[in-house]
Amino acid sequence: MSAIKLHIRKGDKVQVLSGKDKNKKGKVLRALPRENKVLVEGVNIVKKHAKPTQKIPQGGIREMEAPINASNVMLICPSCQQPTRITRRNLADGKRVRGCKNCGELIDK
Ligand SMILES: [Zn+2]
Incomplete structure (x- = not known):
C-alpha cells in the first residue's frame, strides 16, 4: 500500500x-x-x-x-518565500509532514 x-x-x-x-x-x-x-x-x-x-x-x-x-x-516555501528543497519530518502523532530546508519551518500544517 x-x-x-x-x-x-x-x-x-x-x-x-x-x-x-x-x-x-x-x-x-x-x-x-x-x-x-x-x-x-x-x-x-x-x-x-x-x-x-x-x-x-x-x-x-x-x-x-x-x-x-x-x-x-x-x-x-510559504514561510520564507524562497524556492527550497524539502525535508520529511515525522510528527508525534505519526503524521509525515514536509519541512523547508531553507528556514526550517513546516510546510504542511
Ligand atoms: Zn522556508
Whole structure:
C-alpha cells in the first residue's frame, strides 16, 4: 500500500526550473503522482483545438496548461518565500509532514 508520493502537492506554490517557462511561478492545480507530473497555473500553456459545442458552435482554439515533470519545479516555501528543497519530518502523532530546508519551518500544517 505504498502510495507514490510527490514532493509537490495541489495548492503548493512552485517555481519552474527549466524549459520555456523557466523561473515562472505558479500554483499547482493538480498533482499527478503516477506520471510524476504536476499541472501548474499559467505554466506550459498549450493551444488546443476545441470541438464545437452548443455554446461555441464554431469551435476554436483553447489555451490550457499541460502537465510538466515534477522534477522541473521547486516548491516555494510559504514561510520564507524562497524556492527550497524539502525535508520529511515525522510528527508525534505519526503524521509525515514536509519541512523547508531553507528556514526550517513546516510546510504542511
Ligand atoms: Zn522556508
